[in-house]
Amino acid sequence: MSEDTTPDIVLSLEIDDPALADRLATLLGNVAGLRLAAPGETANATIVARDPRVMPEDIPLTQRELDVLALMAEGASNKMIARQLNISVHTVKFHVGSLLDKLDATGRTDAVAHAARRGVIEL
Amino acid sequence: MSEDTTPDIVLSLEIDDPALADRLATLLGNVAGLRLAAPGETANATIVARDPRVMPEDIPLTQRELDVLALMAEGASNKMIARQLNISVHTVKFHVGSLLDKLDATGRTDAVAHAARRGVIEL
DNA sequence: GGGAAGACTGGCCACCCGGCCAGTTTCGCA
DNA sequence: TGCGAAACTGGCCGGGTGGCCAGTCTTCCC
Numbered sequence: 001m002s003e004d005t006t007p008d009i010v011l012s013l014e015i016d017d018p019a020l021a022d023r024l025a026t027l028l029g030n031v032a033g034l035r036l037a038a039p040g041e042t043a044n045a046t047i048v049a050r051d052p053r054v055m056p057e058d059i060p061l062t063q064r065e066l067d068v069l070a071l072m073a074e075g076a077s078n079k080m081i082a083r084q085l086n087i088s089v090h091t092v093k094f095h096v097g098s099l100l101d102k103l104d105a106t107g108r109t110d111a112v113a114h115a116a117r118r119g120v121i122e123l
Numbered sequence: 124m125s126e127d128t129t130p131d132i133v134l135s136l137e138i139d140d141p142a143l144a145d146r147l148a149t150l151l152g153n154v155a156g157l158r159l160a161a162p163g164e165t166a167n168a169t170i171v172a173r174d175p176r177v178m179p180e181d182i183p184l185t186q187r188e189l190d191v192l193a194l195m196a197e198g199a200s201n202k203m204i205a206r207q208l209n210i211s212v213h214t215v216k217f218h219v220g221s222l223l224d225k226l227d228a229t230g231r232t233d234a235v236a237h238a239a240r241r242g243v244i245e246l
Numbered sequence: 247g248g249g250a251a252g253a254c255t256g257g258c259c260a261c262c263c264g265g266c267c268a269g270t271t272t273c274g275c276a
Numbered sequence: 277t278g279c280g281a282a283a284c285t286g287g288c289c290g291g292g293t294g295g296c297c298a299g300t301c302t303t304c305c306c
Contacts, residue, residue, distance in 0.1 A: 009143070009147060013289080020168065028154070034150055046172070062251095062252065062253085075236060090256060093251070093294070107165025110197070111168055112232055123246075187284095210283085210285090219263085
């Protein structure tokens, strides 16, 4: 049945919602040139869906907090952030404190992890 | 054309490889019940493909280092990690030091960010 | 005019972090 | 049997972090 050099595209599904996963599997099963990955098979691409219940509201961070957060994610210390942003270390601490508060984090590492999880920043 | 309550599933594409993205777009464009997302539209699911060239070598971390790393990503302090793993704070520091070394990080926040980027851990 | 929010700064302080030194034990492999 | 790797522990210490207090300035809005 095949023709030449182009094999099927192999897709894997990572969908939280069982109903959606089912519909997709059914629809994609009938598409020529596509194939769903067998268990353990490495796919060319993955279809993902974040459960909408998981990301409720986005956190209202100010521009300055985003600036600080981005540098934190780069592993910068308060001193380095202060230099980069041309503000005092005290001000950096002030913004970091707000971030820990808003992101419900216990420390800067936790804050970066939370922010990445919620899509506030991209690692 | 429509029938009842079931709208099309909206898919967005996030594919590094232009050729693959093109093939998928073509194939999926002809599937009834599916639709590709318009720019800015929120999709039900996203098709992603990580460029294999992007993840070269994996870092040889020991089991214990992975344990520590996972807890670090949760925002745990050295003391908390020590309690969790039933080892001394000194030993935790020892493993953290190795992690900073292997992950080429300047601090624990940087280490977690690097590890997440390289797929060593999942946030 | 008064209030609220954001950005900014300072001092102070307990605690944490990371790097240095040193050591022990256990395990697998040559 | 020795040798390295991994895991584990200790002391020490400079610097970083986070929380508390206090304040100023600007901007926006009622």
